[in-house]
Amino acid sequence: MSLLFKGHDLRPVLAEAIANQCHVILVKDHGVYCLAEQGERQACGRQKLIAYAVGCNPGVDTFDDWWALARNELGGDDFGEHFDPHSEVFTRILNGEDDLELAATATQLMLRTVSP
Structure with missing residues (x-):
């Protein structure tokens, strides 16, 4: 299974990270x-x-709903990558x-683009 980030939501975050010359952080905590x-x-x-x-x-x-989905896809621990x-x-x-699209195994996070 996997999680989906909508491109229209992600584009402003990416532009901000590039403008500020910093990383993008993927977070699992409260969502x-x-x-x-x-x-x-x-x-x-x-x-x-x-x-x-x-x-x-x-x-x-x-x-x-969100807690179960996040736990099923990314495990129980909070993290930032x-x-x-x-x-x-x-x-x-x-x-x-x-x-x-974000998919995860016990040891890897995999990111790939998908058509909307």
């Missing part, structure tokens, strides 16, 4: 999301641009219309 390592913040201190995986957004999806925003997969998303 599953991507954000720029150094991004603009809201007045409350929360990162402004966040791209949630479909079905793993606590602001939209019920707790039991850094990625180069200039990688081929992110460049394709930034310059096109593709979405991002």
Whole structure:
């Protein structure tokens, strides 16, 4: 199985990471999301641009649903994984219309573009 990040949600995060010359971070904690390592913040201190995986957004999806999906796909531990925003997969998303598919094994995270 896998998780899906919509390209239209991810593109602003990628652009922010490139503009700030920093990594994109994939996070699994209170949801599953991507954000720029150094991004603009809201007045409350929360990162402004966040791209949630479909079905793993606590602001939209019920707790039991997003928590079970995140646990099934990525395991029970919280984590943050850094990625180069200039990688081929992110460049394709930034310059096109593709979405991002995230799959995981016990030892690897795999990213690939998929057509919407």
